[in-house]
Each structure stands twice: as structure tokens, then as C-alpha cells.
Ligand SMILES: Cc1ncc(C[n+]2csc(CCOP(=O)(O)OP(=O)(O)O)c2C)c(N)n1
């Protein structure tokens with residue numbers, strides 16, 4: 001990673017955040033500034049990529065190269081950037097609808113392939129920017145724009161999915177806990193591999209049941225004795241928390257294995273690939 005020395009405020013852009021007052025996304029942004037400053041990430045070698053939604057506006061406020069892409073497509077776009085330029089630090093942001101509804105087909109493959117990026121999902125359990133429809137993480141009882149009598153489906157759990165998909169770093173935190181969120185984003189960015197951080201980020205405008213108070217009261221810090229290298233222990237911790245009606249927060253799982261760009265570089269080395277490869281050898285294969 002290319003490093004510089006900057007203060008958190010020096011990662012701000014001239015664009016002032018245009019989220020509603022009290023939105024959890026403000027806390028996520030503060031945490032991103034802190035994490036970048038603590039790591040000393042050089043903004044010239046940082047790419048911040050998002051999908052579509054309130055949460056996906058975050059890159060406008062971060063001093064970096066950036067892409068505000070299409071709904072659900074931040075992951076695949078970021079994959080292209082990462083493979084083309086493995087020397088860049090990649091930070092992806094998006095919402096729960098963006099990541100696990102329309103983007104749900106991409107998520108397993110980012111994790112499975114261990115693409116070297118940090119994915120910070122801002123989970124407000126609702127579609128914010130489109131004015132409050134249920135998302136895949138909404139509680140069933142939530143009455144929202146499209147579910148005036150409450151929902152008819154059970155929610156999914158992003159961290160349990162990510163553990164199953166094979167993410168090499170999985171964590172969960174609260175937008176109101178800037179210290180924990182900044183620390184986990186920093187660790188995620190230091191991690192070589194696919195790092196997934198689910199941030200419970202309240203939406204006071206449209207989600208009245210999963211508010212900041214509810215998230216704070218329901219969060220349960222993962223015990224210090226938890227072994228982060230043990231996938232069974234990570235799944236067990238999430239399942240136990242569910243049983244008790246809690247949301248586990250902290251680092252759940254971390255392991256080291258080759259990333260997709262590592263494996264591609266290794267393969268190219270083995271077969272003698274490189275920019276000077278004699279293309280006539282390939283053309284010769286087609287000769288009768
Ligand atoms: C292909 C496509 N379908 C639908 C939309 C409309 N749309 C804009 S934002 C959004 C979802 C917002 O919810 P979420 O991703 O959870 O982010 P939040 O706004 O809550 O941060 C949708 C469906 C779109 N922009 N593109």
C-alpha cells in the first residue's frame with residue numbers, strides 16, 4: 001500500500017455530505033476518514049467504488065479516485081479495477097438492497113475468489129434513497145412503503161452469508177460506534193483478501209424500528225476468547241446471537257489465503273506470460 005501522512009479531515013472533499021441529519025451513514029464516513037488517516041492511505045492510490053443508494057453517495061465525500069456505478073454492480077466494477085491495478089487500495093461501499101438484493105448474485109464470487117478489496121456495507125434494513133421499501137435485511141414485522149401491514153418474508157443475515165461464501169475477513173459493527181468501525185475498516189484494508197464489514201447504519205427518516213437505540217441495545221460484542229481463525233466458531237457466534245435476539249459486533253473471522261490477483265500472477269509466471277510474450281506462438285497454434 002502506498003502511504004502518506006494525513007489527518008482524518010484531510011480526506012474530506014469540498015462536497016458536504018447530503019444525507020439526512022442523524023443518518024447513520026455520517027458515522028460510517030467519519031470512521032472511513034479515521035481508518036484512512038490511521039493507515040496513511042495515499043489518496044492517489046485509493047479507489048472508492050459504490051453502487052446506488054443513499055449509502056452509495058459516500059465516495060463523493062472521500063478524497064480518492066472514485067466510481068459511483070450502477071445499482072448492485074459496485075463489486076464487479078471494483079473487481080475489474082483491482083485486477084487491472086493490483087497496486088491500488090480498493091474501498092467499496094453500498095447498501096443492503098444494493099449488495100444483497102440486486103447485487104446478490106455478485107457477492108458470493110467476490111468472497112469465493114478472494115478479491116483484494118474492502119467492502120463496507122451500510123445496513124439500514126430498508127431502501128433509503130427510494131423512500132423506504134423493505135430490503136432483504138428488513139425485520140418481517142416492519143411496516144414500510146410496500147408492506148403497509150408488515151412483511152411476508154424473513155430477513156437474511158449478511159455476515160452469515162459472507163462466512164458461507166468464503167470471505168477471508170468478516171466483521172460487523174455499528175455506525176454509532178465510530179471507534180470500533182474505524183478500527184475494523186483499518187484492519188479490513190490491511191488484510192490481503194476480500195474483507196467484508198457490515199455496519200448497522202440506522203435510517204431515522206424511513207426505518208423507525210431499527211433505530212440507533214435499537215441497534216445499540218441489541219448489539220453484543222464478540223467475546224475476547226473468540227478464535228477469529230475458526231470458521232465454525234464464527235458461525236456458532238452468529239447463530240447463538242440470533243437465538244438470543246442479539247447482533248454480534250466485532251471481528252468474526254480472518255484467514256489468509258491467496259487472492260485472485262496472486263493466483264493469476266502465479267499462473268502467468270508458471271506459463272511464461274508477460275508483456276513481452278511472443279504472440280506469434282499463439283498464432284502458430286492455429287496453423288494447419
Ligand atoms: C437497476 C435499478 N433498479 C432500481 C433502482 C432504484 N433504486 C435506487 S436506490 C435503490 C435502493 C436503495 O436501497 P439500498 O441499496 O439499501 O441503499 P440505501 O439508499 O438504503 O443506502 C433502488 C432500488 C436503480 N437505481 N437501478
Ligand code: SF4
Pocket residue numbers: 018019020022023024025054055124128129202203204205206
Ligand atoms: S433516507 Fe435514510 S439512509 Fe437515506 S440519507 Fe436519509 S436517513 Fe440516511
